[in-house]
Amino acid sequence: MKRSTLSRRRRSYAAMLALLPLLGLGLLSANPGAAFKIEITDHTQSPPMVETTEVLVEGKMLKMTVPAKKRKGGTMIYRGDRREMIVVDDEDQAYMVFDEATIEEMGRQLGEAREQMKNMQIPPEVLERMPKEQREKMEKMMKERLGGMPGMDERERPRREYRKTGERATKAGYPCVRYDVFLDGEKVQELWVTGWDNVEGGAELRAAFEDMASFFEKMMASLGERLFGDKGFFGEDNDPFGGFMEVDGFPVVTRDFDGGDLESEAVLRSATRRTLDPADFEPPAGYKRRSMGPR
Numbered sequence: 114m115k116r117s118t119l120s121r122r123r124r125s126y127a128a129m130l131a132l133l134p135l136l137g138l139g140l141l142s143a144n145p146g147a148a149f150k151i152e153i154t155d156h157t158q159s160p161p162m163v164e165t166t167e168v169l170v171e172g173k174m175l176k177m178t179v180p181a182k183k184r185k186g187g188t189m190i191y192r193g194d195r196r197e198m199i200v201v202d203d204e205d206q207a208y209m210v211f212d213e214a215t216i217e218e219m220g221r222q223l224g225e226a227r228e229q230m231k232n233m234q235i236p237p238e239v240l241e242r243m244p245k246e247q248r249e250k251m252e253k254m255m256k257e258r259l260g261g262m263p264g265m266d267e268r269e270r271p272r273r274e275y276r277k278t279g280e281r282a283t284k285a286g287y288p289c290v291r292y293d294v295f296l297d298g299e300k301v302q303e304l305w306v307t308g309w310d311n312v313e314g315g316a317e318l319r320a321a322f323e324d325m326a327s328f329f330e331k332m333m334a335s336l337g338e339r340l341f342g343d344k345g346f347f348g349e350d351n352d353p354f355g356g357f358m359e360v361d362g363f364p365v366v367t368r369d370f371d372g373g374d375l376e377s378e379a380v381l382r383s384a385t386r387r388t389l390d391p392a393d394f395e396p397p398a399g400y401k402r403r404s405m406g407p408r
Contacts, residue, residue, distance in 0.1 A: 146171030147314025
């Protein structure tokens with residue numbers, strides 16, 4: 114055998130051996146995940162407080178870390194591959210898992226509790242004799258926990274509207290168009306949105322959000338707002354990721370307003386591809402799983 118032929122074969126074998134670990138890990142056939150760093154500035158503090166949150170995505174899995182000042186901090190993990198949502202409470206070192214079977218059972222139990230409450234008639238004169246603060250507290254509790262009771266005023270949900278302004282500018286290095294968000298006619302947000310394809314990993318993030326949206330649809334149909342309340346997972350602060358699907362793009366900058374004053378600002382600082390650890394999409398080791406049921 115000629116030396117040149119032997120040399121070529123040796124190089125081929127060496128190349129194959131070098132590829133074996135990659136083939137075993139499946140890195141050639143699968144794209145790595147993506148990580149997004151979001152910087153959030155709280156302008157209600159003096160001086161403004163700056164924190165960073167992270168969003169991870171891989172396939173139908175999505176992880177969103179909430180800064181400590183928002184609902185005591187925590188993490189929301191969506192596992193589209195298992196059709197479940199994991200909510201992690203870092204302060205209590207505990208977590209809850211919402212899957213479709215659990216959600217259906219919780220919805221049934223809450224429905225039964227609501228029917229029982231309908232049979233508990235509270236005479237209007239009893240409510241009228243209560244101190245105003247006590248009456249309002251009871252009404253609020255009943256509304257949040259059991260979806261209201263006979264005789265209680267039912268207020269319509271605020272209507273959120275997204276308006277594309279047509280104004281364009283470069284924000285954080287991305288070409289963006291501005292959307293204004295109104296709640297019952299009052300401007301509460303300003304979004305500078307870029308196309309999904311302009312952001313590294315944006316297409317994957319969009320697909321994961323769409324899958325999560327279908328899961329939430331079923332969950333909210335069963336539970337309504339009695340589990341998370343009308344403020345959602347992010348507490349009283351506006352969700353910086355809430356406009357992703359409504360504006361069909363990635364909000365590079367999200368500004369929240371309260372009474373016309375700038376309250377907070379969220380800015381995309383980086384979007385990178387990276388191989389994610391499977392443990393990133395599981396509850397932290399040592400955290401306890403909480404059972405669920407009507408409260």
